[in-house]
Amino acid sequence: MRVLVVEDEPRMAKLIQQGLEEEAYAVDVVDNGRDVFLWVQSATYDIILLDIMLPGMNGLDVCRQLRAEGFNMPVLMLTARDTLPDKVKGLDSGADDYLVKPFAIEELTARLRALARRDAPVKTAVLVIADLSLDPATKLAQRGGSVIELTAKEYALLETLMRHPHQVLSRDQIIEHVWNMEFESGSKLIEVYISNLRKKIDDGHPVKLIHTVRGLGYRIGD
Numbered sequence: 001m002r003v004l005v006v007e008d009e010p011r012m013a014k015l016i017q018q019g020l021e022e023e024a025y026a027v028d029v030v031d032n033g034r035d036v037f038l039w040v041q042s043a044t045y046d047i048i049l050l051d052i053m054l055p056g057m058n059g060l061d062v063c064r065q066l067r068a069e070g071f072n073m074p075v076l077m078l079t080a081r082d083t084l085p086d087k088v089k090g091l092d093s094g095a096d097d098y099l100v101k102p103f104a105i106e107e108l109t110a111r112l113r114a115l116a117r118r119d120a121p122v123k124t125a126v127l128v129i130a131d132l133s134l135d136p137a138t139k140l141a142q143r144g145g146s147v148i149e150l151t152a153k154e155y156a157l158l159e160t161l162m163r164h165p166h167q168v169l170s171r172d173q174i175i176e177h178v179w180n181m182e183f184e185s186g187s188k189l190i191e192v193y194i195s196n197l198r199k200k201i202d203d204g205h206p207v208k209l210i211h212t213v214r215g216l217g218y219r220i221g222d
């Protein structure tokens with residue numbers, strides 16, 4: 001899951017980024033409202049975390065303009081203000097949810113998981129393909145009842161594939177969801193991660209789940 005964090009307080013931005021990266025999210029940070037529009041045009045974000053009090057353009061106006069320009073990704077408003085009118089304004093500007101600072105990172109990630117489920121065809125919390133299951137809350141992967149140990153990036157890669165079951169995802173589509181702006185284009189990182197993931201998921205199983213579609217990308221399914 002790729003998240004754009006819009007937060008002008010460096011300390012808060014760093015705390016959120018670290019907390020989300022520990023949970024295997026790919027995170028980019030911008031520190032003002034206007035730059036949001038450059039970033040959403042250069043990458044596909046699964047979710048935007050949007051502070052309200054921002055230099056340049058406030059979060060309510062950013063959210064209204066995103067919706068007016070047709071960007072439909074979930075927006076979670078983050079703000080220190082906790083009065084009722086502000087919450088209503090946030091939701092009326094097109095935000096999907098609202099979290100008041102200070103908050104626990106566990107609550108933030110639980111809300112992100114709920115927002116990710118909202119537009120999914122299947123609303124169950126645990127992702128399942130054949131005898132493979134992945135729980136975004138605990139990061140636990142299991143195949144045929146055996147637990148599979150995954151690194152944070154392997155988890156993010158598997159989650160991206162499993163959120164698009166039986167679909168071919170291109171290298172670029174995978175990069176967009178799993179890595180942030182620091183990803184070096186042209187690197188062989190994806191091939192390395194797919195190879196490692198395939199060893200953990202498919203080795204020893206007669207039915208292979210991770211497929212390379214030559215010239216197009218990768219697909220998960222039986």
Ligand code: CA
Nearest residue numbers: 008051053054
């Ligand atoms: Ca602020």
